[in-house]
Amino acid sequence: MTQPYPHLGFNPAPGNISAVSALKAKLTASVDTLAKAHRLVQQLQSCSSWEGDAAVAFREELDGVLPDNLKKAHTSLLKAADALDGWGRALHGYQGDAKKLDAEAKAAQDKFDVAKEREKNASNNPDLKLAHQTFDDAASLQNAQARLDKATAALNDARGSVTDAQDHLSSIKRRARDLESEHSSTARSKANSIRDATDKLAPEEPGWFGKAMDWLDDNLTDVLGTVAAITGLLALILSGPIGVAFLLIAATASAATLASRLSDPAVRASLKDAFTKGEFDADFWSNAVGVAGDTLGMVPGVGAVARGINGAARSAGAATEALTLTDHLASAGSKTWLAANRIAGADNPLTTWVVRGAANPERAGRMIDLGVAGAGAATGTYGTAKDLIGALDDDTVNSVGTGMDGARAGSFDGAGHGATALKTLKVLLDVGH
Known part of the structure; x- marks a missing residue:
């Protein structure tokens, strides 16, 4: 599977927005169906045109747990759909931030590569080999010292650029890790909301004794x-x-x-x-x-x-x-x-x-x-x-x-x-x- 954020080296915002949207659409459709079923039951309960023993028996059945269960299921699925909708919007934002961070990481990596190349060239300057050499006259010594100082300064500057570029790249990746933590926290919160919304739709999992x-x-x-x-x-x-x-x-x-x-x-x-x-x-x-x-x-x-x-x-x-x-x-x-x-x-x-x-x-x-x-x-x-x-x-x-x-x-x-x-x-x- 292709890494969606290759310059960060990991995925700080995993998730499929399309799948979340599709599931939310199905839940919304189920909510609408339950609402219609609940309204139909209420209409049948209050219908006065149908009379007789069959009508009485049918209404007695409807007066049981069915209306209440329909209402609870409607409320639960509506809450679950809202939680999924919120997660979809949050995920869209997280993935947008991840793309921006990946772009920043690419630019920082490019700067780091340039700085490393510059450091490599500076470290290969032959003038750095003038250190500890001896010269016959003061003018030659002064000239060699100037060249050595210049080469050393260039190397130190290149090394400083490498350090700065590395620090900048590391800070971007730390921000990506922070984004990952925020994404995980929101995902757990939304999952708990969905679980709480649907806990009445199925029997609880048996305990250790069961x-x-x-x-x-x-x-x-x-x-x-x-x-x-x-x-x-x-x-x-x-x-x-x-x-x-x-x-x-x-x-x-x-x-x-x-x-x-x-x-x-x-x-x-x-x-x-x-x-x-x-x-x-x-x-x-x-x-x-x-x-x-x-x-x-x-x-x-x-x-x-x-x-x-x-x-x-x-x-x-x-x-x-x-x-x-x-x-x-x-x-x-x-x-x-x-x-x-x-x-x-x-x-x-x-x-x-x-x-x-x-x-x-x-x-x-x-x-x-x-x-x-x-x-x-x-x-x-x-x-x-x-x-x-x-x-x-x-x-x-x-x-x-x-x-x-x-x-x-x-x-x-x-x-x-x-x-x-x-x-x-x-x-x-x-x-x-």
């Missing part, structure tokens, strides 16, 4: 998945009742993640298209691995609740006295907690097989289980982080994460939760009793 809630709604599945993965890791790290509590929280979060994931039409369509159209693409594998992982993550909680209810039902059947609903609930809760505690303490059969023969099988098995759970927490955290920071989203990393989750679900998680599900079925079916 934006956070919108983001959470858009990314709920990934957030719940991250919660499930991290609480699952904490269930392994922490022991006792706290670890059992985190186990149940992780299972609940997995169930919520599965529900959220399957409520997304895009996920359901991806899974359906894979089997009906053969579209086994990256989206399918990501969704399929997610569904599998969520389902496996539910198993400990579902197993604990199922075994707790089953145990409570058997206890109630064996009781000799009648039990209240509170008694039933308390019994189910107690037995659910006991079942969860047993599930939390159960060994993963695949881990046990992998570490057989190790010097310290228990320690090695715990390190493997923590590593597997940690990998799940890492991929889950990445899923939420990329939603929050778009720059982190990378197809390669996504593919690696899907592969890790798939491998984890198909190996250690599948074995551990599969064993839990099998034990739960045995308990429910009373196998071995």
Whole structure:
């Protein structure tokens, strides 16, 4: 794009007057249209020639917010058009001043160039080399001194002209910078006027809480998945009742993640298209691995609740006295907690097989289980982080994460939760009793 003020070296008054004028014309036309619409509504409200139920119903509608909104919109757009008109006139003046300053800068630059050339010629005067030379007689010395003084005076005068020209050019550019600041200040003022004039024409931008809630709604599945993965890791790290509590929280979060994931039409369509159209693409594998992982993550909680209810039902059947609903609930809760505690303490059969023969099988098995759970927490955290920071989203990393989750679900998680599900079925079916 061509620099409009080449001698200033920058544009102190940017803006397109034609565009401002065109926008102002459109706003003015809209103002006229709104004014006509408002007058028409008033005429219809006061019209006495139209009678009947339809007329009454129509006037009732007109008596609502429509007239007031038309009036507010008319006033707002009129103020915005006036602000644009003022900005257009101010911009025209600023650009006129910028052109004058650019012309002054050109003249000053020309003078500076002439002064520099004069300085160059003066500095090349051979008489300047007479300094510190010796002469045989007084007349020669006097003549040389006069020539040296004249050459020195000419050089000093040329240098003074260069300095003056440079100062003049700098002062012009400072005035241009002042013009730029004034232009920016006026532009901000007019922009605020337009914003204030039109603030009733559209809903206000949501605050940080509203934006956070919108983001959470858009990314709920990934957030719940991250919660499930991290609480699952904490269930392994922490022991006792706290670890059992985190186990149940992780299972609940997995169930919520599965529900959220399957409520997304895009996920359901991806899974359906894979089997009906053969579209086994990256989206399918990501969704399929997610569904599998969520389902496996539910198993400990579902197993604990199922075994707790089953145990409570058997206890109630064996009781000799009648039990209240509170008694039933308390019994189910107690037995659910006991079942969860047993599930939390159960060994993963695949881990046990992998570490057989190790010097310290228990320690090695715990390190493997923590590593597997940690990998799940890492991929889950990445899923939420990329939603929050778009720059982190990378197809390669996504593919690696899907592969890790798939491998984890198909190996250690599948074995551990599969064993839990099998034990739960045995308990429910009373196998071995």
